[in-house]
Amino acid sequence: MTSSSSTPGLARFNALEEHAAAAALHEACASSAWGSKLLAQRPYTTAEALFAASDAAMAELTAGDLAEAMAGHPPIGRPKPGDPASAREQSGMAGATDALKAEMLELNLAYQEKFGHVFLICATGRTGEQMRDAVRERIGNTPAQEREIVRTELGKINRIRLGRLLEEETA
Incomplete structure (x- = not known):
């Protein structure tokens, strides 16, 4: 998929009825504010324009919006049953030892007790050990530091999921 030109997946996304596009965006990110901002800017001329809109919407999310987005993510090591995206993204934990x-x-x-939400990281391509090391490091952050790290990680996840949405075959 080239980001500089329109793709069949982008054309499909642009052509979806609003409720279907909203549902597709909600699968990518559970924040209704993020989804609404992306819906309002359709149609997109390029995948890069969609990604840029996602980044801009992510930057504007309030603490409450971030909490809503995080609520859609299962803890690392426990992907949602029946959720192929969750299992695929957390595949680095699939072969982890019982001890890990x-x-x-x-x-x-411990992280959830300190911050009040799941530990969120863009797990795609990371090993179980890398995710463990990241939570160990980040648990020492302040809530404000962690909120901005979470915003960045969510932005990465959203880009991956939007890219996958644009690559999906027509049903």
Whole structure:
């Protein structure tokens, strides 16, 4: 997929009825504010324009909007049953040892107790050890530091998911 020109996937996304486009965006990110901002700017002329709109919408999300977005993400090491995107994104934990899985569970719980939400990281391409090291490092952050890291990680996840949406075959 080239980002400099329109693609069949982008044309399909632009042509979706509003409720279907909203549902597709909600699958990418559970923030209704983010989805509304992207819907309002359709049609997109390029994939890069869609990604730029996603980045801009992400930058404007309030703490409440970020919380809504994070609520759509399962803890690392426990992908949502029946959710292929969640399982694919967290595949680095699939072959993890029982000890690493247990450690991630403990770290996830400690992180969630401190920050009030799941540990969120763009897990695509990361090993279980890399994710463990990241939560160990980030648990020392302040809530304000962590909120901005989460915003960045969500932006990466949204770009990956939007890219996948544009690549999907017509049903």
